Structure formats: C-alpha cells, structure tokens
Amino acid sequence: MIDLTAGAQDTVPAHARDAVDGLEADDPSVVSVSDFHGYLDAARAALTAVGDHPDYDPLVDSDDEGRLHWAGDDDYVLVVNGDLVDRGPDNEGVVALVERLAREAPPGHVRVTLGNHEWGVLFPDLVSWDEWYSGQRTDDDRRQLCDAVEAGTLVAAYEGYNFTYAHAGLVTAYDASSVNDRFVDAALELRETVATPDDAETQRRLVEDYRDVLGLGRQGGRGFGAGIAWLDFRFLTGTAPPQIVGHTRQDHPVQKGNVVCENVIRANRDDPGGEAVLVETPDALVSLERTGDGDVSRRRFDVPDVD
Numbered sequence: 001m002i003d004l005t006a007g008a009q010d011t012v013p014a015h016a017r018d019a020v021d022g023l024e025a026d027d028p029s030v031v032s033v034s035d036f037h038g039y040l041d042a043a044r045a046a047l048t049a050v051g052d053h054p055d056y057d058p059l060v061d062s063d064d065e066g067r068l069h070w071a072g073d074d075d076y077v078l079v080v081n082g083d084l085v086d087r088g089p090d091n092e093g094v095v096a097l098v099e100r101l102a103r104e105a106p107p108g109h110v111r112v113t114l115g116n117h118e119w120g121v122l123f124p125d126l127v128s129w130d131e132w133y134s135g136q137r138t139d140d141d142r143r144q145l146c147d148a149v150e151a152g153t154l155v156a157a158y159e160g161y162n163f164t165y166a167h168a169g170l171v172t173a174y175d176a177s178s179v180n181d182r183f184v185d186a187a188l189e190l191r192e193t194v195a196t197p198d199d200a201e202t203q204r205r206l207v208e209d210y211r212d213v214l215g216l217g218r219q220g221g222r223g224f225g226a227g228i229a230w231l232d233f234r235f236l237t238g239t240a241p242p243q244i245v246g247h248t249r250q251d252h253p254v255q256k257g258n259v260v261c262e263n264v265i266r267a268n269r270d271d272p273g274g275e276a277v278l279v280e281t282p283d284a285l286v287s288l289e290r291t292g293d294g295d296v297s298r299r300r301f302d303v304p305d306v307d
Helices: 040-047 091-104 116-122 139-151 176-193 199-209
Strands: 029-033 060-062 068-070 076-080 110-113 243-245 254-256 259-261 276-281 284-290 296-301
Touching (some): 040 091, 068 091, 139 176
Antiparallel strands (some): 060 068, 284 296
C-alpha cells in the first residue's frame, strides 16, 4: 500500500522531508494536485497538463504503453496532496503511478500528504469503509504505511515557498516539521499494536492524543475539532495560515483569503476537462486547468503577504 521507497532510497533525506527549501535543487517549481481517488485517467490528464501548456516543460512523459514517467529532472517537486484512493475504478493504477514517479524522481521530489482516505487505512476501526479500497487493506498494508511515515515518504504537511501543503489544513498556524514529527511518533506507536488485542484501543487513543494531525471532528469527521487530514474547507477562515488544501470538492481551484482548495477531479469527472494542478514558484501561484477541448488554460492566484 503506497510503497514509495520500493527500488529507491529507503528514506527521504531529513533535510528534504518537510520543505522545498531543504532540497539541493535551485528553486524547483512545486506542482500540486489532490484527490485522485482512484481515477487514473483523470490523474493522467492533470499531471500532463503541465507540459501541455506552452510555457511549462513537462513534469511527466508517456511510454509506448501509455504509462507516465518522471520527466521533470530536479526542476519540479510534485506534491500529491492526499486521497489517492477510494471511489474511483483504478485504485491500484493510481497507487502504482505515484510509486513509479517517486522511484524515478530525484530524492524528495515527490511528496505525498496524508489524506483522510489514507488515514482510513491506518485507523480502520474508526470508520466503516469495508466497501472501499482503503477499508480492504491488510494488516501488512497498514504496517507498510506506518513504515512510509517513518521513512518520511508520507507526511502530514509540506512547506512550499509561500504556502503549506496539507490535505485539509488547520485554522491556526503550524510548522510542517513539528506536525510531521508528531505523525511519525503516532505511526510508530500504531505499528507496534497492529493486529494485537490493543489495536482498536490504540487507534482511538492516538486520534485523541494527536488531534491536530489525526483528529476526527464533528459532522462526520469534517467539522469542529478535525485535524489536518479531515477539516472541511468551509471552516478555514480567510485569515487561516497560507495553505493549499484538497479534501473539499470544488468545480475549479478556489481561493479564500490565504487558502487555496485544489480538489476538482471528482466534480468534473462526468464532463470533458476540468482536471487541474497548481504550480507554485517563489513569486507566484497559478493553476493549469484542462479545458473541454483538451487544451490547458492558466489562472493566477494571490500570494499572501505574510511578512
């Protein structure tokens, strides 16, 4: 289950786990996309939008069998901002795609944040998702996902240039390094009790003890008290810290104050186009969005002045 280290380095270098400024590359562009949810064709359409716009070199390219491969050298960082799986028809294909890109990219250049559906793999006793991919994972899959957290290949948050990337985000300021350290601590505790008599109780305790990272809120988990993988976009006020989030479905990427929500794939899956990625550079944030005829348009967002 999301074995991002297979065939590559065992861990992400410590300096590269939490932030783009920890990489040795010179100001790589950060490409982000969220909520693939098992829709492989839509994932492909989003990722290839980068090279299909005339002003951007490709992030990925396709082989003779149609599989995507990393083409960005060290000029890009890809942040897959949570919820790779569930709902769509090809969960295995999406996971394999992200695994392949993580193996092929330079170390630290593919980052995956914890979505609430990856959360569901770790904490199956707290949700009733038996009909979904996440709810059908084995105990070994759960341990493997804990290993990915320890290795730094699955994180709770990632710092870009002007925005922090997290699947759902938080209302108050936080530091990516700190929440990632807490995520590791929780994963190590959980791994020790997977498939033991203490498993279910440990799940409940960790969600309470690490509420900012793992917490469930009211209103089906998305409301007041929700952690960084669960909070609904409507509860992120305009004065929340600058963040790029997914989780809450939108027709197109939208900005509310300091926060941009990029979860658009499911809302557009019944019509041509609509897939999108965000591209952040030190001075700008833009979306690259598929149009109905397959072209790619660009739209700019405000970069918060946080000094």
